[in-house]
Amino acid sequence: MNQFSKFGIAAIAFVAGMSNADVTVNVSPFGAGYGIATQMPGGEWRVEVFTNWASTTVDVSVRGLATDRVGNVTVQNDGAQPARLSIRGSASSTTPLTSVESIKSTGTKEVWITELLVSGNVGTGSGDAIDVTLISASTPIISVNGSILGNIIVSRSSTEGYIANMTVGGDVLGNITANNSSIRSLTVAGSIGNALNPSTITVSKNIDSLIAGSIYADVDANIDVATGIATFRTTSGNFVGSLTGRVLSKYHSSVTQRFWIAGDLDADILISDKVNTHTLNTNPEIQIDGEFVSGRKFVIGNTLSSGTTFKFDSASGLKGQVIINGSNGAGTWSGSVVVGSTTLSPTPNYSAASSSLGGGAIGHVPYQLYGNDCSPVFADPPAANQFLQTEIDGSNDTDTDGGGPDIDSWDAKAVTLRFYGPVKTGVNVDHTSVTYTDMPVIISYIEPISGNPIDVTHRWKVEMNDSNTSNRPAREIKIRGHKWSGGASDPGMYVHAGTYRVTPRLTGSARLYCDGLNVATPPSVADFEYEFTVGFDCDRDGVLDTSPSSTCWRAGGGCVADYDFSGFVDTEDYDLFVHDFEQGYPWTDVDSSGFVDTVDFDAFVEAYEVGC
């Protein structure tokens, strides 16, 4: 049996034999509408409110005993002004109800939750737990001691809406959507989302304060212009997922704002504009207590402002990638980045090797060569004989899949170039038909007498994150000789002793460009010159030759005609020799006269015709 009365008097329903009629609904002012509370077979109270009051704001109060469970609450406001909804116990202004299954606005006008006191849960685990215009209280009396089991939706079309002064003692297990609205203050003792069911948090306006024990969510707060994130914190656990926003530490005058993660940051972060600070604030604007997980990116589109501090508290906590000026504009790295007790300097080309920081890096776009992270470490000039010919020529490579030498099998002493950020090229450097002009770096032999660079890229192979593969160390390029003998289709070439210089290809499809950016045309890496040296091991005994003979160019007296050392004399040898001869490479000095001339060419042709 239902009983209800219109025009502001509490509407109460009874279910025979179940309980006293203890949930009431009041709509005021008098005559503004009516409410119905119906006890359902399960014992919970369904609440329905209707109002079409044409003049003032309508106040709707739902009251009950602290032991009452409220079912679905629907408020249909078709009046002229907002309806303010208060749901709590009746004994006092601080008495909760036990639980609420859902709260939903169904009318054409706004419904604000101004009080919500629940000792247990709000929501049932399926569907929307709260779907109203805004959630607001002047004092923190939106208080749920249990969990929110379902989605929270606030949506306001006129002016900005918000979720304000809301605390949850348990978890929020559902999505949070704030359409044309901000999260002014949402504090959760437990977790938002969990590992199995991460939440989605969509905020059109600002995140002024979002604090939770841990957060498993994809957070999008980059919808509207001129918005930002002030405080985003976990108090004990990890942040797993992603976050996009425009500005961190939005308010210049507030030092209360911060991005602090008490556990691991296992999330991709995109701040499309900048990270602000306040002159008073010596607290880090960004602080990560645990690890910034490998494979994750923290992209600052514009500037890490002067005075800001981005701190990884663990000395090995920087495992992921931080990118500054990710929009490739004029953004600067003006703040401090601290890893453990190490402040990275000078910026942006700091000296501490990534191995001393956790393996990750901070890159300012366009990325520069990370000299101390390279192997061999960048030096000008490089030390002599950093590699032996037999170490660097790739002859020890294997091929497990028939597709060419495996990167993992590369000689440990391959040249490894590393950058401050992830790099990529638009070609497939693995492909056996790749030509040397499609390589993302140019490798030059430094002619020992003139010092002129001679392009010998064709004698080298490169492994990196290319158009075909993205599963390689993103900041890294490995280079080693082409003398791999694992397959007839890849006969390899001899690596000569001497000094080599590596420079980036900066134009064309094979250019070496900055990866990890949300821009249509990522910029090429910053120009650089990196040199390494190869020592003689003509007799291939693994020991540096102290007195290499003049015929050492031919690898210890091998067949002259087998120019590429493939084991066969064929047209590839001829074509390669012609190419090298035309370039004037010293190793085409077949007669060891000290000059490259027609005598050498004739000598090679003679040898080629005879064969080995």
Next chain:
Amino acid sequence: MRIAAALMSLALCGTSVEAQSGFDFVTIGDAGNAPYVPVDNTWVDRPVGGVSYEYRISKTEVTVNQWVEFANAYAPYYAGSRLHPEITGYWVAPTSLDPNIPASYYSLPGSEKYSADTSWRMAARFCNWLHNGKSSEAWAFESGVYDTSTFGKDANNYFTDQPEPSPGAKYWLPSWDELVKASYYDPNKNGQGPGYWTFPTSSDTAPIQGLPENGGQTNAGGEYPSDLIGFLDVGSYDVQSPWGLKDVSGSLPEWTGSWGEPLPFARRLVGSTLFWSDDWQVGERLDRSGGATAPWVTGFAFRIATTVPCPSSGMAFLAVTASICVRRRRVH
């Protein structure tokens, strides 16, 4: 008679910095005053502000520097993250997060005299620590005023935290009644006898938002989004309650020791906040007092209540002060 008693107690035991605690206490006299009786129970759900005994209360909220002293004393025993806002609040930072380095905290330069903020439960530990003479022993933080072993929830999600200070407590979080009385009650309002002001600035008119040098009376609602004022040192404004309490208006809402009634669901708060420009007056109006939140929630200030000390000498004072130096007795 009641007014005279109050004035006498003010004269005898008025504001003074107590050496042991370092707090500047004011004495709240006029024991047995009538409570404020709400027109309805929409917000203030019971008569509030009537206190039958004299007590003292700190003139200002606990400052960041005072909190740092506590945080560093408690740091060896604190099991939570060093970044947890219940230990750092807005203005305190850990010196290091390296677990191999003993935890310590510092106040951000310039914030030393701002209001500290924390959870109710940590504020309770602060009281325990004061009560136990600022001992750095682990037990000193966990009992004396509030037994922290009671902190928790029952099966119905109600809090099990000790509801009242232990008998003999030397320092405690003021009850809702004690803080309301100290903030709003005037033994001689407008020269016409006892009464309650609407605002904690000895006024029925809302204080003026703004910086002190510009004639402002409160920083309530002055932080963001309006970005007008921000935090200030405690006691920056001239306006005060009839008993001399500063900053009940503005700064941050303050914890009280009182649960909302009748169930331990949330602890009462008093005062407005510098956050949010919307409806900033609401939080500090007496007729809207009594909001509450869970004791684990952080971001709220607090001040300390204590007993009225007996004069150390002077027999002539004994008779006069006998009535006002009684130990605090709770009646609710």
